[in-house]
Amino acid sequence: MAARRRTSVKLGVTGLGERQEIAPGVFINTVYRGCTPGFVITDEGLILIDTPLIPKQALDWRQQIEMEVPGLPILYVFNTDHHRGHALGNQYFLPTTVIAHERAYKEMSGYTENFKERVYNSYKREPEIQQQLTNIEIILPDITFTDGARLLYGGREVQLIYTGGHTPATSIAWLPEEKIAFVGDMLWVDQHPYMAQANSLEWIEALRRIRELGAEKLVPGHGPVCDPDDTMRVAEYILFMRQRVRDYYHEGKTKNEAKSGLVGEMLERFPVPLERKSKIESQIKSGINRVYREIQREEELATVDGTMGDALLVQEAQLEPA
Ligand SMILES: [Zn+2]
Numbered sequence: 252m253a254a255r256r257r258t259s260v261k262l263g264v265t266g267l268g269e270r271q272e273i274a275p276g277v278f279i280n281t282v283y284r285g286c287t288p289g290f291v292i293t294d295e296g297l298i299l300i301d302t303p304l305i306p307k308q309a310l311d312w313r314q315q316i317e318m319e320v321p322g323l324p325i326l327y328v329f330n331t332d333h334h335r336g337h338a339l340g341n342q343y344f345l346p347t348t349v350i351a352h353e354r355a356y357k358e359m360s361g362y363t364e365n366f367k368e369r370v371y372n373s374y375k376r377e378p379e380i381q382q383q384l385t386n387i388e389i390i391l392p393d394i395t396f397t398d399g400a401r402l403l404y405g406g407r408e409v410q411l412i413y414t415g416g417h418t419p420a421t422s423i424a425w426l427p428e429e430k431i432a433f434v435g436d437m438l439w440v441d442q443h444p445y446m447a448q449a450n451s452l453e454w455i456e457a458l459r460r461i462r463e464l465g466a467e468k469l470v471p472g473h474g475p476v477c478d479p480d481d482t483m484r485v486a487e488y489i490l491f492m493r494q495r496v497r498d499y500y501h502e503g504k505t506k507n508e509a510k511s512g513l514v515g516e517m518l519e520r521f522p523v524p525l526e527r528k529s530k531i532e533s534q535i536k537s538g539i540n541r542v543y544r545e546i547q548r549e550e551e552l553a554t555v556d557g558t559m560g561d562a563l564l565v566q567e568a569q570l571e572p573a
Pocket residue numbers: 332334417436445
């Protein structure tokens with residue numbers, strides 16, 4: 252059983268000058284905001300996983316790489332999803348080839364001036380960060396995949412595996428030799444998972460697949476290195492939400508009633524810093540919104556075909572954490 256960790260909100264430009272080697276030639280930074288980026292050194296060049304959103308941190312990460320392996324080209328930047336914290340820093344690692352899921356390409360293609368403005372405005376309380384965000388350039392994936400891809404370079408193997416779950420684009424990077432998986436936002440540590448674009452059943456199933464990889468270390472999208480058992484708490488959280496939403500649905504409650512009725516119960520399941528409470532509440536509600544529609548579809552299918560609902564219930568029972 253993994254020890255409970257507490258994460259606090261990171262304010263300011265944290266983590267500068269830090270790189271942590273989690274296996275020979277595999278580095279991460281767990282202190283930057285937006286994501287936990289990684290880089291893998293191969294004899295032919297570097298493979299990066301996710302890029303920091305805040306320019307000062309992205310530039311610092313580039314410097315960390317340069318200090319570790321001066322002059323080595325960046326072969327690939329892999330984005331685990333299209334969210335700002337994972338993909339908006341791509342512009343600081345050029346020239347390179349960005350690779351991501353087909354759906355990430357689609358989502359990022361829709362990042363207009365309006366989106367850049369929203370990113371800018373979201374830092375209105377932190378002017379020192381906001382002023383860095385005036386030149387956002389969206390660097391789209393050059394290569395996309397649907398099920399997966401294998402990068403074989405300089406004696407290393409990095410498998411990109413589509414999982415879905417967190418978003419329809421979410422994919423992970425698996426290093427079978429090192430037994431390390433970069434699992435992006437599939438795994439959250441003591442934080443409420445972001446579910447506004449989620450498919451909850453797919454997410455639970457993907458977490459099980461992640462546990463079956465045989466990984467020794469999981470690098471989450473945010474925060475410190477975990478072990479495969481740490482996925483259980485996210486799975487339990489999502490299962491709990493599904494069950495409670497189903498209860499509400501069966502009681503004839505509407506989506507809005509489910510949202511306002513369940514947000515308090517969900518809030519209790521992970522620590523919430525006071526200053527982020529309202530943001531997390533609305534995040535949880537958008538997750539409930541998503542799950543409600545899923546449950547509604549499942550239940551409607553169950554009415555059409557009597558066996559379907561049972562099949563899903565059995566499936567969920569099997570997913571029930573031990
Ligand atoms: Zn994400």
